[in-house]
Amino acid sequence: MTMIKRYIFIAFIFAVQKISAQHNDMATWVQAGGEFDLPKGFTLDISEQLRYNIETADPYRLLTDVAVGYKINKKLKTSFEYRYSSLADSKYNRIAASLSYRDGFGSFDIGFKTKLQYGFTLISGEDRSAWRNKITLKYDELKNINPYLSYEVFYSIANTENKFDNIRPEAGIEWQISDTHDISLYYMIDKPFNENDPLTLYVIGLNYLVKFKV
Secondary structure: OHHHHHHHHHHHHHHHHHHHOOEEEEEEEEEEEEEEEOHHHEEEEEEEEEEEEOOOOOOEEEEEEEEEEEEOOOOEEEEEEEEEEEEOOOEEEEEEEEEEEEEEEOOEEEEEEEEEEEEEOOOOOOEOEEEEEEEEEEEOOOOOEEEEEEEEEEEEEOOOOOEEEEEEEEEEEEEEOOOOEEEEEEEEEEEEOOOOOOEEEEEEEEEEEEEEEO
């Protein structure tokens, strides 16, 4: 009986440590950008995003994104992306290549995007590479309003260990104000795992997009 009590006590201490090692924070992500529809199936996307964590010591991140895409056909699109991130205490660069698929099924659109990204800092050489896969289900029967659900999985690619380490479930609404102006509002959980002292973010986000045809 004494041995059983000892095992129960050890299991309790371990569970408390696991719970206490997980941190949560609320965040807001606000983004504004432009989408340029270029000749011969090419696109250019430019955006600026502010990410603000309410309680953490590193409260904000400013992201500048530039992406050049090519529409292979009505369902497939490839894109090459660059991001410059300015954090409260550091800066880093990221390049990425992605392939997106989208198709309609009755009242729904389903989309899948796979992305391979390589992030780095010029000073420290820190590597933040990952393979990301995202699936999106969108309801498109409402006029100018499209509710959607999405789920994204991150697979970290590192010199020491490759592993799944992050998920992002998301629910939101896209509102087409006009032919050239879109707004989307969403709620997302940014949840890391398989790492020490993970920080889970509960994000309320707002995106504003202006479309141009060249």
